[in-house]
Amino acid sequence: MNYVVSLVKELFQKRRLIWDLAKADFRKRFVGSYFGVVWMFVQPIVTVLIYWMIFGPFGFRSAPPVAEASYIEWLIPGIAPWFFFSEALNTGTGCLQEYHYLVKKVVFRVEILPVIKLLSCLFVHGFFVLIMLIVFLIGGRAPMITWLQLLYYAFAASMLSLAIIYLTSAIQVFFKDMSQIVGICLQFGMWLTPIMYSEQLFVDRGLTMVPTILRLNPFYYIAAGYRDSMLTGNWFVERPTLTVYFWVVTVLLMLAGLKVFKRLRPHFSDVL
Numbered sequence: 001m002n003y004v005v006s007l008v009k010e011l012f013q014k015r016r017l018i019w020d021l022a023k024a025d026f027r028k029r030f031v032g033s034y035f036g037v038v039w040m041f042v043q044p045i046v047t048v049l050i051y052w053m054i055f056g057p058f059g060f061r062s063a064p065p066v067a068e069a070s071y072i073e074w075l076i077p078g079i080a081p082w083f084f085f086s087e088a089l090n091t092g093t094g095c096l097q098e099y100h101y102l103v104k105k106v107v108f109r110v111e112i113l114p115v116i117k118l119l120s121c122l123f124v125h126g127f128f129v130l131i132m133l134i135v136f137l138i139g140g141r142a143p144m145i146t147w148l149q150l151l152y153y154a155f156a157a158s159m160l161s162l163a164i165i166y167l168t169s170a171i172q173v174f175f176k177d178m179s180q181i182v183g184i185c186l187q188f189g190m191w192l193t194p195i196m197y198s199e200q201l202f203v204d205r206g207l208t209m210v211p212t213i214l215r216l217n218p219f220y221y222i223a224a225g226y227r228d229s230m231l232t233g234n235w236f237v238e239r240p241t242l243t244v245y246f247w248v249v250t251v252l253l254m255l256a257g258l259k260v261f262k263r264l265r266p267h268f269s270d271v272l
Contacts, residue, residue, distance in 0.1 A: 003262055004255075007111055018112055022119035029120075044083050044128055051075060051196050069231055073139060076132050077226040078195040081157050084125035085219060086186045088158075092117040092165035093172050093179045096268060104269045111261065114165040118158055125154065136230065146229045152236060153225040160218055160250050166257030170264045173271050193219050221246040 011018065095117045102108050129150060137143070172178040194214055202210035214220055221242050228234040236243055 004258060007109075007258070010109055011112065011115060014109075014112065018115055018119065021112075021116045022123070025116055025120040026123045044080075045131075047083075048072070048076060048079060051079070070139070073136065073141070074227065074231065075196065076135060077230040078193075078223040080125070080128050080132055081153065081222045081226050082190060082193065082195055082219070083128060084121055084154075085157055085161055085222070086190070087124065088118050088121040088161040089164060089168065089182050089186060090179070091121060092161070093168040093182050095165070096169050096173050110265060110268060111166075111258075114162060114169055118162050118165065121161075122154070122158060129154075132230070144230075144233050146233045146235060149229040149235065150226065153222055153229065156225070156246065156250070157219075157222045159254065160222070160246075163250055163254035163257050166254070166261045170257075170261040170268075173264065173268055189217070189219065192217055193223055195223055215242065215245075218246050218249045 092114050095113045096103055096110065099113050099116075102113065103110050133147070168178055168182055192214065199211035199214055202208070221239070224239070224242070225236060228236070228239075
């Protein structure tokens with residue numbers, strides 16, 4: 001517990017350094033690219049359009065469970081946080097190798113590196129959320145006060161991501177295949193989360209236990225929360241059981257990730 005408290009204090013004390021490094025990491029992604037930051041939006045937008053054509057009006061019709069909402073309006077709030085989550089895990093897993101020159105500095109606290117990667121991905125997510133809001137406004141949806149709740153769910157997604165990154169980034173130093181394992185798990189995770197489809201499909205087929213199983217995935221809380229905020233106007237306190245479950249799982253993952261990170265940290269510089 002002392003380790004966690006000291007880490008939080010140091011993150012607060014070095015918040016300006018972390019912010020500057022996160023901005024530098026964000027800019028570094030697009031160095032040498034003709035279109036620069038435009039590429040940040042191309043892949044997510046293309047992915048959304050593909051799923052819309054497959055499950056929307058041009059393919060397998062999948063009616064959204066929210067009344068008076070088009071499929072695209074239902075899809076974007078679910079897939080936007082997933083883009084952030086998957087990008088954070090993919091880039092964060094290799095952060096110690098990417099910044100190996102900082103890991104080898106005795107005075108630098110390496111626990112900062114996963115936070116830097118997370119903030120860099122959060123910049124991208126902020127732009128994508130802005131696009132989502134514009135799409136909703138152009139579609140004729142009036143702003144709701146619950147749209148502000150996206151800040152809470154973005155924070156929740158960040159804590160879940162950071163908890164996993166501490167674990168995977170520490171293991172990646174010694175087990176280089178971890179990044180591939182994370183990528184495969186994310187592919188499964190996307191379909192184990194009702195993002196492109198509604199869990200109501202299973203209920204209609206008599207598979208009533210499937211939605212309960214899907215809710216065991218902690219990211220279900222994030223995807224459902226974004227949709228609650230953008231479409232139905234529900235607050236997170238209206239999902240008390242799911243909220244408690246999510247934060248218990250996230251805290252346990254965070255403690256486990258930090259424990260592994262702390263135990264392996266003395267050997268990082270030797271391996272890198």
